[in-house]
Amino acid sequence: MTSCASFIFLFLFSFLTSFTASAQNIFYIQHICPNTTTYSRNSTYFTNLRTLLSSLSSPNASYSTGFQNATAGQAPDRVTGLFLCRGDVSSEVCRKCVAISINDTLTQCPNEMEAVFYYDECMLRYSDRNILSTLAYDGAWFRLNGNISIDQNQMNRFKDFVSSTMNQAALEAASNATKFYTIKANWTALQTLYGLVQCTPDLTRHDCLSCLESFINVMPLYKTGGRFLYPSCNLRYELFAFYNESAVRTQPQQQVPPPPLPPASTPPMTSASQPGKSWFSNVLVVAIGVTIIVAVLILIAGYCFLAKRVKMSSDTAPAFDGNNSNG
Numbered sequence: 247m248t249s250c251a252s253f254i255f256l257f258l259f260s261f262l263t264s265f266t267a268s269a270q271n272i273f274y275i276q277h278i279c280p281n282t283t284t285y286s287r288n289s290t291y292f293t294n295l296r297t298l299l300s301s302l303s304s305p306n307a308s309y310s311t312g313f314q315n316a317t318a319g320q321a322p323d324r325v326t327g328l329f330l331c332r333g334d335v336s337s338e339v340c341r342k343c344v345a346i347s348i349n350d351t352l353t354q355c356p357n358e359m360e361a362v363f364y365y366d367e368c369m370l371r372y373s374d375r376n377i378l379s380t381l382a383y384d385g386a387w388f389r390l391n392g393n394i395s396i397d398q399n400q401m402n403r404f405k406d407f408v409s410s411t412m413n414q415a416a417l418e419a420a421s422n423a424t425k426f427y428t429i430k431a432n433w434t435a436l437q438t439l440y441g442l443v444q445c446t447p448d449l450t451r452h453d454c455l456s457c458l459e460s461f462i463n464v465m466p467l468y469k470t471g472g473r474f475l476y477p478s479c480n481l482r483y484e485l486f487a488f489y490n491e492s493a494v495r496t497q498p499q500q501q502v503p504p505p506p507l508p509p510a511s512t513p514p515m516t517s518a519s520q521p522g523k524s525w526f527s528n529v530l531v532v533a534i535g536v537t538i539i540v541a542v543l544i545l546i547a548g549y550c551f552l553a554k555r556v557k558m559s560s561d562t563a564p565a566f567d568g569n570n571s572n573g
């Protein structure tokens with residue numbers, strides 16, 4: 247192997263390694279901890295909170311089901327908390343996400359009694375109030391993609407399509423003990439709508455449905471995608487597969503898994519990017535990375551070619567599917 251070739255190989259290798267590593271990353275979205283109710287570090291509440299956090303992060307915690315609640319101490323110093331992992335993540339990713347969020351709690355919210363931490367893969371909450379089996383609309387977060395560019399007739403059809411698809415998903419999720427459902431529906435021959443809805447499983451069917459419908463009833467349906475988080479439930483839809491399809495395909499609830507479609511011709515853009523890394527910005531980073539790597543590889547290859555003046559046989563250049571978004 248020539249030094250040039252091994253250089254290229256090393257480059258590719260380190261790139262691929264970093265790519266696989268980043269696929270396991272946990273993405274922070276937002277945390278909310280109002281400073282209206284606070285505690286001091288020497289209080290009983292602080293001791294109870296630490297007990298609660300360690301029980302939520304114990305090896306015993308139910309990462310495989312993705313939901314756990316816990317309480318520590320007695321009123322008025324009692325702390326109640328829970329975590330909820332996205333329904334399609336593995337127990338390993340769930341465990342990692344909960345560990346990271348718990349590690350963030352006392353630095354980000356050092357003396358607030360009540361907090362919610364949103365990550366792409368999980369959510370962590372605690373409060374001095376009893377938050378179990380209770381619908382909570384405070385601490386909301388949302389992000390919308392850009393407008394879909396279609397004419398007015400199509401627009402009305404699209405709105406009905408998104409609304410009815412997500413309502414169907416909400417009904418399915420609310421009726422199931424897991425309180426999680428993903429849905430896939432064809433918009434055009436080329437574009438597929440992917441939806442994901444989830445409630446904390448301590449909610450009743452009625453409360454779960456109310457929570458999800460409160461999003462569906464107010465969200466602007468002319469966007470190419472959107473993401474809505476409440477402490478009690480969350481909802482997301484996109485025109486691309488944003489959840490792990492092979493993880494949810496094993497669920498019998500998807501009775502007729504449609505065969506995979508080619509991806510939408512142009513991935514939708516996020517218009518207003520809120521603070522925090524999203525899955526989408528991760529993809530963007532990877533896409534930019536791929537572009538840079540390919541450019542460097544081409545430069546190295548060109549240099550090698552010129553330096554060696556060896557007539558290379560017609561090797562195919564490494565072809566990355568640079569599915570880069572325009573803009």
Ligand SMILES: *[C@@H]1O[C@H](CO)[C@@H](O)[C@H](O)[C@H]1NC(C)=O
Nearest residue numbers: 279280281282283284357358
């Ligand atoms: C609470 O937060 C607000 C803004 O986030 C800040 O202006 C205020 O000083 C804070 N109060 C205390 C007691 O930390």
Ligand SMILES: *[C@@H]1O[C@H](CO)[C@@H](O)[C@H](O)[C@H]1NC(C)=O
Nearest residue numbers: 285286287288289290291292
């Ligand atoms: C906590 O510490 C502060 C001073 O740091 C003190 O004023 C307060 O009385 C202490 N509270 C308790 C419950 O020990």
Ligand SMILES: *[C@@H]1O[C@H](CO)[C@@H](O)[C@H](O)[C@H]1NC(C)=O
Nearest residue numbers: 300301302303304305306307
């Ligand atoms: C883990 O489970 C064991 C038995 O199931 C129990 O004895 C132990 O207290 C649990 N640990 C924590 C931190 O909950």
Ligand SMILES: *[C@@H]1O[C@H](CO)[C@@H](O)[C@H](O)[C@H]1NC(C)=O
Nearest residue numbers: 342345346347348349350353
């Ligand atoms: C926990 O947070 C500290 C600093 O905030 C950081 O150095 C450490 O790596 C974190 N641990 C984990 C497991 O995220």
Ligand SMILES: *[C@@H]1O[C@H](CO)[C@@H](O)[C@H](O)[C@H]1NC(C)=O
Nearest residue numbers: 392393394401466468469517
């Ligand atoms: C998106 O569509 C809405 C409603 O049709 C309109 O009010 C808004 O101006 C549009 N925004 C952009 C950036 O085109």
Ligand SMILES: *[C@@H]1O[C@H](CO)[C@@H](O)[C@H](O)[C@H]1NC(C)=O
Nearest residue numbers: 421422423424426497498499
């Ligand atoms: C609830 O979902 C689980 C898997 O996600 C599935 O096995 C079960 O059949 C569903 N139950 C109902 C009543 O739909």
Ligand SMILES: *[C@@H]1O[C@H](CO)[C@@H](O)[C@H](O)[C@H]1NC(C)=O
Nearest residue numbers: 430431432435436504505507
């Ligand atoms: C979606 O489209 C694919 C092919 O384009 C088709 O095979 C599949 O049955 C469709 N799914 C639904 C639910 O119509």
Ligand SMILES: *[C@@H]1O[C@H](CO)[C@@H](O)[C@H](O)[C@H]1NC(C)=O
Nearest residue numbers: 269334336490491492493494
């Ligand atoms: C998707 O889920 C499958 C099955 O659970 C798992 O083997 C795979 O590693 C997951 N992919 C990602 C990117 O998490």
Ligand SMILES: CC(=O)N[C@H]1CO[C@H](CO)[C@@H](O)[C@@H]1O
Nearest residue numbers: 314315316378379447448449
């Ligand atoms: C409301 C709710 O889900 N409560 C559960 C909290 O966790 C305990 C076990 O740790 C369950 O017994 C409760 O049902």
